[in-house]
Amino acid sequence: MSYDQHDSHESEPSTATTVQLNHTAVYAGDRRLSAEFIAAILGLEVGAPFGPFLPVDLGNGVTLDYYEKRDEPIQSQHYAFLVPDAQFDAMIARLEAVGVTYYADPGHTEPGRINRLFGGRGAYFDDPDGHNMEIMTRPYARP
Numbered sequence: 001m002s003y004d005q006h007d008s009h010e011s012e013p014s015t016a017t018t019v020q021l022n023h024t025a026v027y028a029g030d031r032r033l034s035a036e037f038i039a040a041i042l043g044l045e046v047g048a049p050f051g052p053f054l055p056v057d058l059g060n061g062v063t064l065d066y067y068e069k070r071d072e073p074i075q076s077q078h079y080a081f082l083v084p085d086a087q088f089d090a091m092i093a094r095l096e097a098v099g100v101t102y103y104a105d106p107g108h109t110e111p112g113r114i115n116r117l118f119g120g121r122g123a124y125f126d127d128p129d130g131h132n133m134e135i136m137t138r139p140y141a142r143p
């Protein structure tokens with residue numbers, strides 16, 4: 001495989017501003033269970049199966065394609081969702097209703113608490129496969 005050499009020119013816009021994450025596969029032991037879990041917590045819909053994938057569309061055009069890995073251990077990944085402040089309390093209430101513990105910190109040492117990072121609110125919780133899910137009302141502010 002070869003890659004084209006590309007010389008940067010001042011007159012060309014950077015592709016960094018136009019390249020967008022479109023979808024990612026999320027490994028699950030049971031794609032239906034895991035897709036319906038996150039959709040229920042976040043107030044989203046599970047889409048129709050697309051081949052081996054069960055999609056959950058997010059508001060910024062990114063699709064989480066739940067994909068089953070039944071016979072292999074699933075490596076925990078981290079997914080962070082920027083959510084409307086007005087819906088944060090409802091999401092916490094849904095976690096409580098289904099008995100899923102949420103934490104203020106990514107290491108899960110502060111159960112039943114939320115954080116107030118960057119002037120917003122946030123919490124972490126495990127999905128059925130142990131993926132570390134995060135909801136936050138303000139994006140991280142990077143220097």
Ligand SMILES: [Fe+2]
Nearest residue numbers: 078079080134
């Ligand atoms: Fe995060």
